[in-house]
Each structure stands twice: as C-alpha cells, then as structure tokens.
Amino acid sequence: MAARPPQQGGRPGARFAQFKLVLLGESAVGKSSLVLRFVKDQFDDYRESTIGAAFLTQTIALDESTTVKFEIWDTAGQERYKSLAPMYYRNANCAVVVYDITQASSLDKAKAWVKELQRQANENIIIALAGNKLDLVTEQPDKRAVQTSDAEAYAQEAGLLFFETSAKTAENVKELFTAIAKKLPIEQASQRGMRAGTRQGVQLGGRSEAPGTQTGAGACNC
Amino acid sequence: MPHDGNAQPDSTGAVGSTPENAAAEITNALPKPGAEHGPLVNVRDDNDANNGLDVSRELTPPPLPPRPGQLDLLGDRDHGSLQIRKKASRPQLQTRPTTALSRADVHTQNHRDISGSRSPGSRVLSRKQSYATLGRKGSDLDDSGSLRSYAPTNFGDETESLLGVMNNQHATTPAWQALSAQLERDNPFERSFHTEDFFAIRMQHEFDEFDEYRKDGANEEQLLNEWRARLKHFFILSSSGKPIWSRHGDDQLISNYIGVVQTIISFYQDKDNNLRTFTAGNVRFAILMKGNLNLVAISKLGESDGQLRTQLESLYMQILSTLTLPSMQKMFSNRPSTDLRRPLQGTEVLLDALADGFTRGSPSTLLSALECLKLRKSHRTVINNTLLKTRSPNLLYGLLVGGGRLVSVVRPKKHSLHPGDLHLIFNMLFEAGSVKAGGGENWIPLCLPGFNNTGYLYMYVSFLSSSGETAEERPTTPAGKEDELAVILISANKEGFYELRQMRDDLVEQLQRNGSMAVIRAAVRRGHPSVQEIVPGTVLRHFIYKSRGNVQFTMPSFEPHFHGLVARRRLLSLYHALHASIHTRTAHLKIQHCVSHDAISLAWETPLFELYCVAGPNASRDALAQGANKVIRWIRREEERVFIIGGAVF
Ligand SMILES: Nc1nc2c(ncn2[C@@H]2O[C@H](COP(=O)(O)OP(=O)(O)OP(=O)(O)O)[C@@H](O)[C@H]2O)c(=O)[nH]1
Numbered sequence: 122m123a124a125r126p127p128q129q130g131g132r133p134g135a136r137f138a139q140f141k142l143v144l145l146g147e148s149a150v151g152k153s154s155l156v157l158r159f160v161k162d163q164f165d166d167y168r169e170s171t172i173g174a175a176f177l178t179q180t181i182a183l184d185e186s187t188t189v190k191f192e193i194w195d196t197a198g199q200e201r202y203k204s205l206a207p208m209y210y211r212n213a214n215c216a217v218v219v220y221d222i223t224q225a226s227s228l229d230k231a232k233a234w235v236k237e238l239q240r241q242a243n244e245n246i247i248i249a250l251a252g253n254k255l256d257l258v259t260e261q262p263d264k265r266a267v268q269t270s271d272a273e274a275y276a277q278e279a280g281l282l283f284f285e286t287s288a289k290t291a292e293n294v295k296e297l298f299t300a301i302a303k304k305l306p307i308e309q310a311s312q313r314g315m316r317a318g319t320r321q322g323v324q325l326g327g328r329s330e331a332p333g334t335q336t337g338a339g340a341c342n343c
Numbered sequence: 344m345p346h347d348g349n350a351q352p353d354s355t356g357a358v359g360s361t362p363e364n365a366a367a368e369i370t371n372a373l374p375k376p377g378a379e380h381g382p383l384v385n386v387r388d389d390n391d392a393n394n395g396l397d398v399s400r401e402l403t404p405p406p407l408p409p410r411p412g413q414l415d416l417l418g419d420r421d422h423g424s425l426q427i428r429k430k431a432s433r434p435q436l437q438t439r440p441t442t443a444l445s446r447a448d449v450h451t452q453n454h455r456d457i458s459g460s461r462s463p464g465s466r467v468l469s470r471k472q473s474y475a476t477l478g479r480k481g482s483d484l485d486d487s488g489s490l491r492s493y494a495p496t497n498f499g500d501e502t503e504s505l506l507g508v509m510n511n512q513h514a515t516t517p518a519w520q521a522l523s524a525q526l527e528r529d530n531p532f533e534r535s536f537h538t539e540d541f542f543a544i545r546m547q548h549e550f551d552e553f554d555e556y557r558k559d560g561a562n563e564e565q566l567l568n569e570w571r572a573r574l575k576h577f578f579i580l581s582s583s584g585k586p587i588w589s590r591h592g593d594d595q596l597i598s599n600y601i602g603v604v605q606t607i608i609s610f611y612q613d614k615d616n617n618l619r620t621f622t623a624g625n626v627r628f629a630i631l632m633k634g635n636l637n638l639v640a641i642s643k644l645g646e647s648d649g650q651l652r653t654q655l656e657s658l659y660m661q662i663l664s665t666l667t668l669p670s671m672q673k674m675f676s677n678r679p680s681t682d683l684r685r686p687l688q689g690t691e692v693l694l695d696a697l698a699d700g701f702t703r704g705s706p707s708t709l710l711s712a713l714e715c716l717k718l719r720k721s722h723r724t725v726i727n728n729t730l731l732k733t734r735s736p737n738l739l740y741g742l743l744v745g746g747g748r749l750v751s752v753v754r755p756k757k758h759s760l761h762p763g764d765l766h767l768i769f770n771m772l773f774e775a776g777s778v779k780a781g782g783g784e785n786w787i788p789l790c791l792p793g794f795n796n797t798g799y800l801y802m803y804v805s806f807l808s809s810s811g812e813t814a815e816e817r818p819t820t821p822a823g824k825e826d827e828l829a830v831i832l833i834s835a836n837k838e839g840f841y842e843l844r845q846m847r848d849d850l851v852e853q854l855q856r857n858g859s860m861a862v863i864r865a866a867v868r869r870g871h872p873s874v875q876e877i878v879p880g881t882v883l884r885h886f887i888y889k890s891r892g893n894v895q896f897t898m899p900s901f902e903p904h905f906h907g908l909v910a911r912r913r914l915l916s917l918y919h920a921l922h923a924s925i926h927t928r929t930a931h932l933k934i935q936h937c938v939s940h941d942a943i944s945l946a947w948e949t950p951l952f953e954l955y956c957v958a959g960p961n962a963s964r965d966a967l968a969q970g971a972n973k974v975i976r977w978i979r980r981e982e983e984r985v986f987i988i989g990g991a992v993f
C-alpha cells in the first residue's frame with residue numbers, strides 16, 4: 122500500500138488538499154444516497170438506514186492544477202446515534218446538512234444541526250444545506266413541503282451554501298461538493314500538506330490529538 | 344497440518360493457555376482437540392440405545408473431568424439467560440453461533456434472490472400462485488380454531504438438563520414429518536411428489552414480501568391467507584403487549600394475532616426466562632420471556648423447543664446489541680408502555696436477516712459453532728503472527744473473515760469471543776447487507792451482549808476488494824458474498840477509528856507482502872470440497888462434523904446433492920431432527936439412525952464431537968457407517984487445517 126493521498130504527479134504548481142466532510146440530517150433524507158452518488162455515481166431506490174457511520178473518500182479536480190480530496194463521514198440519522206455526532210463533526214472542515222424537501226419537519230431537524238455545528242464545531246467550518254429529493258417534486262409539484270425560497274432565505278441568513286439536490290437524478294450533487302471545495306482554504310491546506318508529509322495514515326493515528334483537531338483555520342487534515 | 348494431533352504434547356497442561364490452544368478458548372476451553380479422535384468406531388445399529396451408548400463409551404475416550412469453562416459453557420447453554428452472567432466466568436452463551444459458511448452456501452437463493460430481484464409484477468404473480476395452492480392449508484391453521492385446540496404441553500423448566508437445549512417432546516419426530524404429515528402415505532411416489540411440491544412451494548414463497556395492506560381492507564383476506572401459509576413466524580412484544588417487531592406482515596394486518604399472542608402470554612406471567620411451548624396442528628409455538636420482552640416463535644419447520652429457544656435468544660441478543668440491557672431496562676422502568684420500535688428503528692433489517700437465516704437453516708446456528716476457512720497450519724500461523732505484529736494498542740478483537748468463514752482471530756488472553764456475539768456480527772455484515780451497501784469503511788457502535796451487555800464497543804469494518812491481488816485502494820464495489828474478505832477490528836475506544844484504520848492498512852500491506860493474502864483468496868475461491876473429494880466413493884451426500892472442544896464445525900459443499908433453497912432446507916431440517924434426537928434430555932443415544940423415504944442418516948455423539956451424516960435412501964447402514972468413519976479419519980488428518988486450533992492471543 123503506497124501512501125494513499127495521490128501526489129498528482131508532483132507537477133510543479135499542483136495543489137492537493139484534503140478535507141474532512143461530515144453529512145448530518147434526519148434519517149431517510151438521503152445522506153447516504155448523496156454520498157453514493159458523489160463517490161460512486163450510483164443510486165438505489167431502496168437503501169437501508171445507515172448503521173453507525175460510513176467513511177468514504179472522493180477526489181475532485183477543481184481545475185488543471187488543483188485537486189481536493191474529501192474524507193467523508195456519512196453519519197446515521199437515527200435518533201439513537203445522536204450522541205456520537207460530535208465525534209464526526211468535531212474535526213470536520215465542512216459539513217453538508219441534508220433535509221428532504223418533501224418533509225417539512227426534516228428542515229427543522231437540519232436547522233438544529235446547523236445550530237449545533239455553529240456552536241460546537243470548528244469555527245471555520247463550511248456548511249452547506251442540501252434540500253434533497255428534488256426529483257420527487259419535479260414529477261409531482263404538490264409533494265413539495267419546503268419552498269425553495271424559504272430554505273434559501275434561511276441559508277443566506279445562517280451563512281450556508283444552499284442547493285436543492287437529487288441523489289436519484291444526480292442533479293446538483295457534483296455542484297454541491299464542488300461549491301464546498303471552492304470555499305475551502307486550499308492554498309493553506311496544500312502548503313501544510315506538503316510540509317506535513319504525505320502518509321496521512323501516520324498522521325491520523327492519534328485520537329483527538331490527530332491533526333486537524335485543533336485546526337485553527339480550516340487547515341489540512343491530511 | 345496433517346500430522347496426528349494426538350501426538351502433540353500439551354506443553355503446559357493447561358488447555359487454552361497457550362497460543363496453540365487459543366481457539367479453544369474462544370468459546371471456552373474444552374478438551375484438547377487432538378484427543379478427539381481416538382478410536383474409530385464401527386457404527387452400530389441405532390435402535391438399541393444401550394448398544395449405541397456402549398459403543399461410544401468403549402471406543403471413545405472417557406469424558407474429561409469438567410473444567411470450569413466447560414461447566415460454564417454448558418450452563419450457559421442451558422439457561423441462556425442474562426441473569427447468570429455475573430456468576431459465569433464468561434458471559435452467557437445465548438445463541439448458537441453461526442458462521443458464514445452456512446451463509447455463504449445457503450445464500451445463493453436467499454431473500455433477495457427470490458423476491459427482491461423479481462419485478463413487482465412477477466412477484467405478485469408468483470404469490471398468487473402460492474396462495475392458490477396453499478389457501479386451504481392456510482385456513483386449516485385459522486387462528487381461532489387452532490388456538491382453541493392447543494394445550495400447553497411443556498412448562499419449559501430446563502434447568503435440570505445439563506445440555507439444556509433439547510428439552511423437547513418432539514425429538515423423535517423427524518423434522519420433515521411435520522411437512523409430509525399432511526398427505527397420505529399409501530402411494531410412496533405420490534406422497535413424495537406431493538410433499539416435496541407442497542413444501543417446495545411454501546419455501547419458495549417464504550421470503551416474498553407482502554403487498555401493502557389496503558386501508559379499505561380489500562386485500563385483507565388474501566394477505567392473511569398468505570400470512571398463515573408462512574412456515575415460520577416470529578413476534579417480539581413488550582411485556583405490556585406493545586408490538587416491537589414481527590417477521591411477516593405489518594401491524595395492521597396482524598393486530599388480531601398480536602392480541603391473541605398477548606393473551607396467551609398473559610396466561611404465563613409467572614416466571615421469567617422460561618420457554619413455554621405448545622402445539623396446534625403441525626405448528627409449534629414457543630414463547631420466551633426475557634425481562635421486559637416476550638419473544639414468540641411459531642414454526643412449521645419441525646425444530647425442537649431447544650432449537651426454537653436458541654433462535655429467540657439470538658433475536659433477544661440482537662435487541663440488546665442495539666440498546667444494551669441497562670438502557671432498555673431504564674426505558675421500561677421510566678415508562679412501562681415504551682414503544683421500543685423507535686429506538687430500534689433501522690435495525691429491523693438485522694432481526695429480519697436473523698429470521699431469514701433461521702428459516703433457511705444454518706448449521707452454525709444449529710450447532711452453536713463457527714466454521715473456519717480451511718488453511719494450512721503454517722499459513723494460518725503466519726496470518727496470526729501478522730495480526731499480532733500489526734495489532735494496535737486499543738484493539739480488543741480482530742477478525743479476518745473470508746467467504747463468510749473465519750480466517751483468523753486476534754484477541755486478549757483474558758477475553759474470549761462469544762459465538763452468539765459473532766453470530767450477530769456476521770449477520771450484520773454478511774446477511775443484512777446494509778453495511779456493505781454503504782460502500783465504504785464503517786465505524787459501528789454495538790453492544791456484544793455475550794461479552795458485556797451493559798456497554799458499547801466500536802467496530803471498524805472494511806471489505807477488501809476481491810478482484811486483483813492488490814488492495815491498493817479500498818474497493819469501489821463490494822465483492823460478491825462468496826469471495827469477499829473482511830477485516831473487522833473491535834475496540835472499546837469510541838475514538839479509535841483512525842487507529843484501527845491504520846492497523847487495517849498495515850495488516851493488509853503485510854498480508855500482501857508475506858503472501859498470506861493470496862493464500863486466503865485462493866482458499867476462499869476454492870470453496871468447500873465436495874464430499875467425494877473428502878471421502879472418495881462414499882455413499883455420503885453430506886455431513887457436518889462439530890468439534891465440541893473448538894466449538895467449530897466443518898462440512899463439505901452442499902453441491903451436487905443439495906442444490907437450492909428447498910433442498911438445503913430439507914437437509915437442514917434433517918440435521919435439526921438428528922441434533923434434537925441426540926440432545927433430548929432423555930436420550931441416551933449416542934448414535935442415532937434415521938431412515939426416511941429420501942435419505943438415510945446418522946447422528947453420532949461423543950464428548951468430543953458430534954457428527955451428522957446423510958446418504959441417499961438406498962444406501963446401506965454399513966456403507967453409511969463406513970462413510971462416517973472415513974469422515975472421522977479425514978478430520979483427524981485435517982483438523983489443524985479445518986479448525987483454528989491456535990489463535991492469535993495477546
Ligand atoms: N426519489 C428520491 N429518493 C431518494 C433520494 N435520495 C434518497 N432517496 C431514497 O430515500 C431513502 C433514504 O435514503 P438514505 O440515503 O438511506 O437516507 P439517509 O439520510 O442516509 O438515512 P439514514 O442512514 O437512516 O440516516 C432511500 O430509499 C433512498 O432511495 C432522492 O434524491 N430522490
């Protein structure tokens with residue numbers, strides 16, 4: 122096993138940065154589905170509820186010379202896992218808080234997550250709000266329970282990125298993650314990343330002392 | 344290694360205290376594995392119980408004096424209760440464990456294959472068909488009628504039986520007698536044709552999903568008929584009567600039944616942790632009361648009461664695994680009418696998968712034993728050493744699983760691995776599928792009730808890609824069940840993910856470098872040998888050998904004789920009957936033959952092993968006995984390959 126963070130050929134001027142991303146939101150809003158679409162470009166009409174949390178990675182190229190690798194925590198939305206959430210968002214550089222646009226209550230839950238993140242997570246955390254299952258209202262507009270404008274206004278007020286997405290049709294999924302990547306402090310992170318070496322595993326070995334825990338300024342967690 | 348295990352001195356004299364013996368400790372040290380196969384027995388006629396007993400007494404080593412571990416193990420089996428855990432040196436053995444093998448092999452026609460992959464249209468069609476065929480039978484089992492006709496036959500106080508599991512009046516009834524009893528036996532051809540057909544159709548539809556219950560009740564009749572035609576039901580209710588989970592049908596559909604079941608249970612509200620059983624027609628009811636929960640099994644598959652109890656205990660353990668015992672107790676003491684469905688949300692799939700396994704039949708559940716991947720001893724030693732070398736500080740247990748079978752285990756000396764816990768883990772990872780479908784690595788809090796039912800452990804899971812010998816990147820697509828390889832690392836440290844992930848990377852890298860990965864993959868690909876490869880020319884069609892000392896079993900492939908869901912269930916039903924017959928409280932039989940219209944079979948028990956063999960209906964008993972002896976001989980040669988005799992202990 123070579124070091125996993127790809128070196129992108131070591132091209133001069135190439136930037137590579139790695140960030141932790143956490144997905145939060147009520148059960149069944151489509152967190153796992155969004156991740157699966159983003160990472161594997163797959164979708165299942167029937168997906169079982171996540172048990173515990175899943176950890177996936179995906180690398181995207183922002184431009185010719187800039188590569189961002191996401192380390193993604195897809196958390197379980199079931200109530201009984203609530204107390205474990207801090208473990209996943211504590212070190213996160215960015216978060217996607219998901220609700221289901223056909224379930225009004227899921228937005229309330231999303232707002233509660235945003236609040237918790239803003240209070241407890243890394244202060245520079247970048248948060249995106251994703252209203253998922255857009256395909257359902259495209260077919261049947263009366264299924265919509267959360268108006269785009271309402272959610273958008275809330276997102277703006279709370280300083281969040283905002284997208285309505287469909288894991289099923291892939292609409293806005295890539296866009297969502299790309300928008301997050303663009304807001305992340307890549308310059309900073311990639312410089313640190315180079316200095317800190319490349320064997321991420323070694324650096325991640327610790328617990329709360331792991332790099333990225335006390336990331337002041339959205340630093341690299343690679 | 345093929346050399347004789349007997350010849351190996353037990354270097355310390357203390358079983359389980361050396362790495363060589365570690366596996367025995369996994370589920371409690373029992374007799375030295377090598378001692379198992381002293382003499383080969385000429386299997387004698389079954390019908391004479393004493394004869395059988397004598398044979399086994401004379402020709403097998405006398406039972407070793409019970410060690411504390413042994414007593415615990417058996418005691419655990421008997422009670423299976425959480426209450427005894429403080430006293431027992433190891434946590435209660437509530438479940439018959441399972442390993443993968445059964446899964447791997449039985450899986451080919453599982454739930455999904457049968458129902459899930461069909462288009463809704465075709466599923467409806469096939470269900471209709473089964474309804475038409477079975478409708479009449481279904482109404483025979485009509486609730487009110489049959490409920491009036493039962494009488495409790497067993498008050499389930501099993502405590503006096505050392506082996507506990509087999510308290511059962513039906514042990515003499517071969518399992519499929521229940522299935523074939525419906526039809527007249529005058530014309531053997533007719534009978535077997537119809538019986539087979541009947542059972543086959545039911546079994547094929549056992550895993551179908553129900554249509555949605557229509558609000559207006561228009562399809563109620565049809566759904567209820569289908570529901571009644573099911574071969575096996577489970578319910579879990581709170582002691583206040585709230586439904587928690589049921590195997591088939593939604594709450595609305597079966598609310599009447601739930602009410603009836605609750606009424607029956609209320610007759611028995613006197614003593615905890617007992618199994619109450621009764622029969623109505625060809626249906627066996629078993630009710631297990633566990634603290635705040637009542638668990639009910641209703642089966643037409645002919646299991647013994649002990650076997651049903653094991654299944655119920657496993658479901659109970661699954662619930663504890665999600666909630667832990669104290670937190671469940673707290674919920675109920677705060678609010679007796681607690682609706683447990685909410686905190687259990689999302690784990691129904693795990694209960695369903697357990698029930699599916701019990702319905703298909705699994706040797707590991709039946710025998711409370713694990714199956715290991717067959718490897719050369721020297722290869723396994725290298726793997727064990729690699730596990731020890733890469734072990735990270737907070738690791739509690741590490742498991743390597745290939746093709747659903749245990750490859751190696753690393754664990755601390757003072758903690759054994761509970762087969763019931765392993766069953767839950769295997770069920771979650773290899774049966775339920777939701778973890779694998781997530782496609783990444785996983786970090787799963789879970790309570791292993793056999794280990795400690797009061798708290799959570801954290802399990803790191805990574806499925807390795809089977810394609811290509813390099814696991815450079817983590818797999819993008821989960822491997823097929825048959826050849827998947829999983830690294831399972833368990834820690835008490837909830838922040839241990841990155842640490843264990845690093846261990847996983849180191850482990851995989853080193854296993855690749857020292858060639859073990861290739862060895863494991865080759866062994867997984869090889870699958871099970873056929874019975875003919877093991878005993879050339881034998882009349883045997885299948886066998887299961889359980890080493891009691893190692894709490895492990897081994898068996899050949901189901902093919903070519905037991906192809907598909909129905910054939911395997913029939914075989915497993917036969918094994919259940921044989922198992923029950925030598926485990927009843929009153930049974931002194933150590934060798935039992937069973938002859939039926941489609942098989943002749945044998946169960947042979949000694950203090951050290953259980954062997955179950957099946958041959959075709961025309962085979963002679965001599966040939967069957969000869970086959971059994973040859974299996975024993977093979978085991979003696981191969982036991983250090985088919986069983987994990989040394990584990991990695993730190
Ligand atoms: N139509 C539609 N269905 C979706 C979409 N995203 C998810 N689903 C479905 O919604 C269900 C729940 O999706 P999951 O991805 O499992 O939801 P989750 O948020 O991960 O749920 P938990 O793991 O329980 O927290 C699944 O059956 C998905 O197929 C979508 O964009 N459109």
Ligand SMILES: [Mg+2]
Pocket residue numbers: 152153154169170171195196197198
């Ligand atoms: Mg999920």
